Amino acid sequence: MTRVKFEIITAAWMVFLFLSCSSSGDETPPPSPPENLTPPAKTIGVVPENGEPCADYTEVDNDDSKVLIYFKWNAAQNAENYNLVILEGSNEVFSSTLNVLETEVQLNRGKTYSWFLNSINEDGETKGDTYSFTSPGTPVGNFAPYAAEITVTFNTQMSISWVGSDEDGDELTYDIVVKNDELILTQETDFSDTSINPLDFEPGAIYDVEVISKDPHGSASISKTTVTAPN
Known part of the structure; x- marks a missing residue:
């Protein structure tokens, strides 16, 4: 009887070792390291020119208080889209993501605005420098x-x-x-x-x-x- 018990215990132990070794091979492998990311380069604005009254604009029909301002920028390496952000002081007045290199935006006359572009791709987002201009027209206040x-x-x-x-x-x-x-x-x-x-x-x-x-x-x-x- 003692020998039978020993053989049963030995067999059970061997099964345990087998299952342990087998299960270790089925473990999920560690995640692969992330591939090298390639975020886009910084976008350079072209117009409106920095620190100048805006010269590239179009009149807005039936609204003397508004004007269409033309924006243009250079293509950034590895960029897929561009987020154009326009501020008046610290207040955001316009934001749009575009896949082109130019656009027109309707803004108030006689105001000083700042603007920048975020170049975007699937690997990240890179913020460009800030530019500033004044829209044509007589300001209210300073x-x-x-x-x-x-x-x-x-x-x-x-x-x-x-x-x-x-x-x-x-x-x-x-x-x-x-x-x-x-x-x-x-x-x-x-x-x-x-x-x-x-x-x-x-x-x-x-x-x-x-x-x-x-x-x-x-x-x-x-x-x-x-x-x-x-x-």
């Missing part, structure tokens, strides 16, 4: 400032400067934020200069720069750019 034109250069350090302007000739102040992956590197409020002290940078890192131009009447325009430091 013009908002143009969006600042930001310049970022890299040498031993990262240098950031900008050019701000205003159709009314108002004296401007600026709010500036520089970030690296949501980490704020420097921030200034009501700044009167048009450059900040140079910053250290990491090779290959991505930096976001935002400049808000403000006039004494409470009007403001936002300008943003994203740059990648050289390796």
Whole structure:
């Protein structure tokens, strides 16, 4: 009887080992690493020209308060679509995703607008620089400032400067934020200069720069750019 028990136990143990080995071969293999993603390049705007009164427009029939503004931009490498966003101050007044390189948008006369393009494909989205213009017509009140034109250069350090302007000739102040992956590197409020002290940078890192131009009447325009430091 003892031998029979031993043989039964031994057989059961061998079955357990067999099933364990078999089941290990049926496990789901680990997921494959993701393929290299290829997000689109940054889109460059062509018209309206940055920091200028708009010259490319069409009258709107039966509405003297509106005008059709012509927008055009260069094709971005690997881009499939483009999201055009137009702001008046900090308020978004138009947003549309397009698969062409030009369009017309109906806007109010006598206003200062800023605009940028996001280039899009299935692997991601890349935001372009901010541009600014003033639509034709007599403004009600004062013009908002143009969006600042930001310049970022890299040498031993990262240098950031900008050019701000205003159709009314108002004296401007600026709010500036520089970030690296949501980490704020420097921030200034009501700044009167048009450059900040140079910053250290990491090779290959991505930096976001935002400049808000403000006039004494409470009007403001936002300008943003994203740059990648050289390796």
